[in-house]
Amino acid sequence: MGTLPYTTDVRPDTGLTNPKLGIWLFLASEVMLFGALFSSYVLLRIGALEWPDQSSVVSVPFGAFNTVVLIASSVTMVLAWASLASRLPGARRGDAQAQAAGLGRYRLFMGLTLLAGAIFLVVKAFEYSDKFSHHLYPSTNVFLGLYFTMTGLHALHVIIGMIVNAYLWGPGARMWRSEPERFTNRIEVAGIYWHFVDVVWIFLFPVLYLL
Amino acid sequence: MTHDVAVQVRKYLIVFAALLALTVITVGVSYLQLPRVETVTLALVIATAKASLVAMFFMHLKGERPMVMWPLSLTAFLFVAMLGFLLMSEADHLFGTKFGDAFQNIFD
Amino acid sequence: MPGLLRYIFSTDHKVIGLQYGFTSLFFLLVGFALVMLIRWQVAYPGQPIPLAGLLGEANAPGGVLLPEFYNQLGAMHGTIMVFLGIVPLAFGAFGNYLIPLQIGAPDMAFPRLNALSYWLYLAGGIVMLVSFGVPGGAANNGWTSYAPLSDIAPGHGQTLWLAGMLLIILSSLLGAMNFITTIVQLRAPGMTWFRLPFFVWAQFVTAFLLLLAFPPLQGAAVLQAMDRLASTSFFIPSGLVVGGQPLDVAGGGNALLWQHLFWFLGHPEVYVLILPALGIVAEVVANNTRKPLWGYRLIVYSLFVLGFLSFVVWAHHMFLTGMGTAISAFFQATTMIISIPSVIILSALILSLYGGSIRFTTPMLFALAFMPMFGIGGLTGLPLGLSATDIPLHDTNYVVAHFHYLVAPGTIFAMFAGIYYWFPKITGRMMNDTLGRIHFAGSLVSMNVIFMPMFVQGLAGVNRRLWDGGALYSHAQETLSLNVPMSYAALVLGVFQIFFVVNLVWSLRAGRVVDANPWEATTLEWSAAPTPPRAHGNFVTPPRVVRDPYEYSVPGAAAGFLPQAATDAESRT
Numbered sequence: 001m002g003t004l005p006y007t008t009d010v011r012p013d014t015g016l017t018n019p020k021l022g023i024w025l026f027l028a029s030e031v032m033l034f035g036a037l038f039s040s041y042v043l044l045r046i047g048a049l050e051w052p053d054q055s056s057v058v059s060v061p062f063g064a065f066n067t068v069v070l071i072a073s074s075v076t077m078v079l080a081w082a083s084l085a086s087r088l089p090g091a092r093r094g095d096a097q098a099q100a101a102g103l104g105r106y107r108l109f110m111g112l113t114l115l116a117g118a119i120f121l122v123v124k125a126f127e128y129s130d131k132f133s134h135h136l137y138p139s140t141n142v143f144l145g146l147y148f149t150m151t152g153l154h155a156l157h158v159i160i161g162m163i164v165n166a167y168l169w170g171p172g173a174r175m176w177r178s179e180p181e182r183f184t185n186r187i188e189v190a191g192i193y194w195h196f197v198d199v200v201w202i203f204l205f206p207v208l209y210l211l
Numbered sequence: 212m213t214h215d216v217a218v219q220v221r222k223y224l225i226v227f228a229a230l231l232a233l234t235v236i237t238v239g240v241s242y243l244q245l246p247r248v249e250t251v252t253l254a255l256v257i258a259t260a261k262a263s264l265v266a267m268f269f270m271h272l273k274g275e276r277p278m279v280m281w282p283l284s285l286t287a288f289l290f291v292a293m294l295g296f297l298l299m300s301e302a303d304h305l306f307g308t309k310f311g312d313a314f315q316n317i318f319d
Numbered sequence: 320m321p322g323l324l325r326y327i328f329s330t331d332h333k334v335i336g337l338q339y340g341f342t343s344l345f346f347l348l349v350g351f352a353l354v355m356l357i358r359w360q361v362a363y364p365g366q367p368i369p370l371a372g373l374l375g376e377a378n379a380p381g382g383v384l385l386p387e388f389y390n391q392l393g394a395m396h397g398t399i400m401v402f403l404g405i406v407p408l409a410f411g412a413f414g415n416y417l418i419p420l421q422i423g424a425p426d427m428a429f430p431r432l433n434a435l436s437y438w439l440y441l442a443g444g445i446v447m448l449v450s451f452g453v454p455g456g457a458a459n460n461g462w463t464s465y466a467p468l469s470d471i472a473p474g475h476g477q478t479l480w481l482a483g484m485l486l487i488i489l490s491s492l493l494g495a496m497n498f499i500t501t502i503v504q505l506r507a508p509g510m511t512w513f514r515l516p517f518f519v520w521a522q523f524v525t526a527f528l529l530l531l532a533f534p535p536l537q538g539a540a541v542l543q544a545m546d547r548l549a550s551t552s553f554f555i556p557s558g559l560v561v562g563g564q565p566l567d568v569a570g571g572g573n574a575l576l577w578q579h580l581f582w583f584l585g586h587p588e589v590y591v592l593i594l595p596a597l598g599i600v601a602e603v604v605a606n607n608t609r610k611p612l613w614g615y616r617l618i619v620y621s622l623f624v625l626g627f628l629s630f631v632v633w634a635h636h637m638f639l640t641g642m643g644t645a646i647s648a649f650f651q652a653t654t655m656i657i658s659i660p661s662v663i664i665l666s667a668l669i670l671s672l673y674g675g676s677i678r679f680t681t682p683m684l685f686a687l688a689f690m691p692m693f694g695i696g697g698l699t700g701l702p703l704g705l706s707a708t709d710i711p712l713h714d715t716n717y718v719v720a721h722f723h724y725l726v727a728p729g730t731i732f733a734m735f736a737g738i739y740y741w742f743p744k745i746t747g748r749m750m751n752d753t754l755g756r757i758h759f760a761g762s763l764v765s766m767n768v769i770f771m772p773m774f775v776q777g778l779a780g781v782n783r784r785l786w787d788g789g790a791l792y793s794h795a796q797e798t799l800s801l802n803v804p805m806s807y808a809a810l811v812l813g814v815f816q817i818f819f820v821v822n823l824v825w826s827l828r829a830g831r832v833v834d835a836n837p838w839e840a841t842t843l844e845w846s847a848a849p850t851p852p853r854a855h856g857n858f859v860t861p862p863r864v865v866r867d868p869y870e871y872s873v874p875g876a877a878a879g880f881l882p883q884a885a886t887d888a889e890s891r892t
Contacts, residue, residue: 003425003856006504015276018428018504024279025496028286029534035290036538036580039297043579044553046298047305048571055241064238068231071265075227078269082220138549142571145551149541188271195269199262206254210241278503282527289531289630296646297579300634303643304575 008182023189027196030157034200037153041146041207052143055209057136059127063209066123067201073116074198077165077191080109084176084184103176106187110169113194117162124155147208154204157197164190226268233261330430331855335437336416337745342441343408347731349448350400351816353392355809360384361788362806378456386786390459391476393784395447397462398480401588402487403444405726408734409595410491410529411440414498414522417741420844420852421516423507423862423884428500436494443486450479461784463585466554466577470546471561478547481540488537495530498522507843507884509864513619514883516842516868517605517612520619521598524626525591532587532630539580546572575640582633590629592726593693594622596733597664600686603736604668606840607683608675609879611869614667621660621667628657638706639713647706654704661697665690676872680838681755685736688763689729696724699774714784717777720770728766735762735819742823743837744844747851748830754822761815768808772801839880841870846882865889 005011006018014021045051087102131137131144138148168190175183237257241250267273272283298305326334359368367382378388415433419426427433450457455474458464469477502523506515515523542553550568554577557570605612612618634642634650669690677683699721702708712718735758742750776798781789788802789795835850844852847862862884870881 004428004430004505005425011504014278014503016278016504018500021278021503022429022496022500025282025499025530026492028282029492029496029530031283031286031290031534032293032531033534033538035293036535036583037542039290039294039535040538040542040553040576040580042294043297043301043305043576044571044573047301047573049557050571060238060241064234067234071227071230071234074265074269075223078223079220082223138545138551139569141569142552145545145549145553145569148549149545149551153541192270195265198269199265202261202265203258206237206241206258210237210254211251282499285527285627286531292631293535293583296631296634296649297576299646299649300579300637300640300642301573301575302646303641 008179008185017185019185019189020192023192027192030196030200034150034153034203037146037150038203038207041150044142044146048142052141054143054211057143058147058209059130060209062123062127063205066120067205069116069120069123070198070201073113073120074195076109076112076116077194080106080113081184081187081191083109084180084187088180088184099176099180103173106176107169107173110165110187114162114165114169117158117165120158121155121162124151150204150208154197154200157200161190161194161197165194222268226264230261230264233257328434330426330434332415332419332427332430332433333745333852333854333857335433336412336414338437339407339411339415339440340413342437342444343404343412346399346403346444347405347408350396350404351813353396353399355813356384357389357392357396358806358809360389360786362802364787364790384786387459388456389786390461390784391451391457394458394461394464394480395451398458398484399444399447400726401462401592402484403440403447405592405730405734406491406588407440409599409730410498410522410525410591411437411494413518413595413599413734413737413741414494414525416745417844418498418501418519418522419505420744420848420857421519421842422502422505422510423843423847423858423864424501424505425856425858427497428504429497432493433497436490436497439486439490439493443483443490446479446483446486450476450483453479463581464543464577465581466543466546466574467556467559467572469577470543470554471566478544481544481547484540485537485544488533488540491529491533492537495526495533498526499530502526507862507864509885510843510883511864513616514864514867516598517601517615517618518595518598520622521594521601524622525594528587528591528594528626528629532584532591535580536584539577542580543577575637578637578640579633582636583630585636586633587626587629589722589725590625592730594625596689596693596730597668599733599737599740600668600689601671602842603682603686603740604671605869605871606740606838607678607680607686608671609678609871610671610675611867611871612667613670613673614663615867615869618664618667621663625657625660625664628653628660632657632704635704635709638709651705655701658697658701658704665694665697680739681750681752681759682736682740684756684759685732685739688759689732689736692724692728692732692766696721696726696729699724711780712777714782715777716773716781716783719783720773720777723770723773727770728763732762735759738823740838741844742826742830743833744850744852746827746830747832748826749833749837750826750830751822754818754825758815758818758822761818762812765808765812765815769805769812772798772805776801839878841866841880841882842868843883847884863890 004018008017010017083102083105087098136144138145168187172186173183175186237254240253245253329335356368356371365383368379368384369382371379371384372382374388378385415427447457453475455476457476458469458472458480460469460472460477464477464480502519545551546553546555552568552570552572554574555566555568555570555572556574559566559570601612632650632653634646635654638647699717703712703718703721739750739755742748776789776795779794779798781792781795781798789799833850836845838845840846843862843864848858853859864883865885866881866883868883872879873881
């Protein structure tokens with residue numbers, strides 16, 4: 001597998017590395033997955049005889065708080081990437097000492113990203129248990145069904161992202177010493193996925209909480 | 212790309228501030244109890260703006276290569292087509308005949 | 320890794336391609352076994368079927384199929400043939416094996432992801448098979464799983480169907496993403512877009528169809544799983560009465576939503592079944608007519624149009640749902656338009672024959688038979704794409720005949736052509752020609768005897784999913800007698816496949832040993848790579864592509880053709 005071209009360096013005519021094209025194609029399919037769920041939401045809501053006042057069923061403050069948390073995690077994610085990208089060999093600050101410092105900063109920002117993801121999930125779990133304690137289940141009405149399905153699927157994506165990020169924070173970071181450029185690309189690709197999870201939430205929040 | 216990362220960090224923080232501001236606006240607007248159409252339009256416009264900021268700057272989509280942009284544009288079109296044709300196909304059922312109430316009465 | 324494990328857990332695209340190939344051939348056999356039970360039952364309704372007593376008291380007491388079990392057979396025949404048989408064979412097996420070889424790449428772009436795709440597919444297949452054994456049996460709501468029937472169906476069969484589908488969808492998505500990245504990124508130097516063999520183009524468009532059409536069904540499967548497991552009512556409308564009792568759910572759902580999301584996948588899926596077949600036929604035709612493919616660029620553009628339009632025709636499966644006339648007209652129009660690129664591709668293949676010195680090899684025979692069979696299947700689809708004629712024909716045997724002409728003597732013939740054509744590439748040995756010809760002739764005749772009478776039955780109005788084959792209906796009486804010869808033809812078709820299996824196994828050990836390029840082909844997998852291929856890396860020296868894919872019958876060329884890759888002499892200069 002080591003002989004495969006363009007895993008790290010850019011193919012001249014397409015201007016891309018394999019992982020970058022791969023992650024965008026995967027996200028294209030994710031757009032269609034969440035797109036289908038949003039379409040279902042629109043169709044079911046327009047066709048509904050009655051629809052609960054969403055903001056009185058779900059908690060807008062919790063949702064807004066989680067929005068901020070997830071946006072912040074996106075920022076720390078991109079800063080984690082930037083701490084590596086600015087210290088690659090050949091960059092202005094590309095010497096050995098700077099590389100060690102870069103790894104420290106990367107670990108800090110990636111750790112913050114993981115922390116934000118964990119906070120998001122804790123708040124989500126709290127919201128869920130609050131619903132259950134008020135006897136509000138997915139089966140109560142179509143809105144709650146959609147709420148639990150869509151946020152549940154989103155939370156699954158958060159969890160998968162956190163598993164990947166945790167690997168890259170811990171054992172995966174060894175690659176920074178051996179193949180710094182490839183590792184930086186990995187962080188960028190993991191980041192693109194993580195930002196996409198953020199984008200999905202940016203739409204889920206108004207649609208499920210505010211409208 | 213790597214030499215101007217310091218400039219980019221400043222840009223990321225500005226985007227962060229813009230995202231926070233837009234979040235505050237969208238939540239604030241929701242408490243104003245505007246008419247239905249305005250509420251929906253405003254919420255979706257703000258969400259799209261936020262998503263675009265994340266995509267363009269954090270996901271580096273701004274200035275991305277055509278081989279990424281083409282599949283994404285196709286995807287965006289297909290999503291719109293799915294939603295649009297879905298609603299158009301069901302339009303007669305949704306808006307034409309709301310006879311659900313009649314069903315409800317049978318079991319009361 | 321030692322010995323056999325190296326082959327089982329390989330990340331080499333060729334091994335994974337073969338894994339896909341053998342697994343999907345197994346599932347094709349399973350799907351065929353299911354349909355043999357269906358055909359026997361339809362020919363002799365209510366009479367015991369030999370050996371069917373082994374299926375258990377719950378399914379076939381005394382060898383007589385119960386209607387519930389018959390419904391399982393129908394649903395699972397469709398699911399297994401489409402999602403576990405043909406797509407993995409056409410896309411997973413042929414695509415995996417050939418794409419890197421044809422574009423001059425050492426492997427797929429993501430070899431480990433490639434292995435994961437296969438294992439997810441296998442897991443999905445096992446879940447589907449296991450579902451036959453659970454109480455209540457496998458899913459029995461048709462391969463389309465229409466709601467609300469599928470929502471309220473008792474037992475775990477439908478739930479396992481959803482679980483299996485989610486695994487298969489994930490497998491296809493990872494595969495599609497891998498294929499596209501490979502074709503975009505790993506083309507050898509000089510392999511420009513318009514030097515790609517047509518087969519690679521077909522796989523490229525197919526991958527996009529899978530990538531973007533499958534996720535809505537994924538979403539729909541999640542919603543239906545919620546309906547079944549968490550008692551939501553996404554697909555259950557208010558006030559639904561079942562068995563005289565109103566259902567005890569919140570209601571407010573929309574049953575047609577499932578159909579929309581299903582067919583948003585379902586129609587592109589039709590082209591997922593067909594495009595790889597067209598790709599294989601194009602390769603075989605170009606090679607065996609010793610001519611460049613007629614209108615190469617034209618048919619590549621046709622592929623794009625076909626792929627794009629296939630996303631906006633889906634509601635022609637739903638004319639009976641009472642959609643508005645304007646949107647119905649739109650879908651009828653797109654359906655008529657999408658037949659144009661299909662006809663262009665088929666015409667180009669037929670025109671490619673003109674003036675060629677055709678070699679009637681076994682793969683070429685299958686490719687030649689593919690064309691009229693695909694033509695019959697395509698042309699009989701037109702009445703189904705128009706609302707006025709679709710309404711009487713909907714859900715009749717006419718529909719069954721139409722799409723089976725496309726996939727059975729259509730796609731599956733192309734798959735056979737591909738297997739006979741690339742077998743020497745894989746093994747370094749030829750398959751036996753005589754056995755191949757017997758297999759071909761028997762299959763062609765029996766396929767037509769099975770499916771042609773179905774048009775007649777369908778036009779008479781016989782519904783497609785009847786346990787007794789229509790014996791209860793007066794309008795079906797006239798055409799009922801056709802069921803017996805059709806079922807015997809199905810049995811004969813099965814018998815002729817034995818020639819294929821014997822040929823496959825025998826040729827592995829005793830087939831005539833051939834050199835690297837027995838078909839005198841131009842594309843990279845024959846002309847630049849060793850036969851049988853190297854385990855990893857594919858090419859001894861990375862190929863440099865200097866020509867279009869089908870440079871046959873070039874005046875002055877020593878061998879009568881010019882390979883795509885630079886020859887030794889050209890490399891030295």
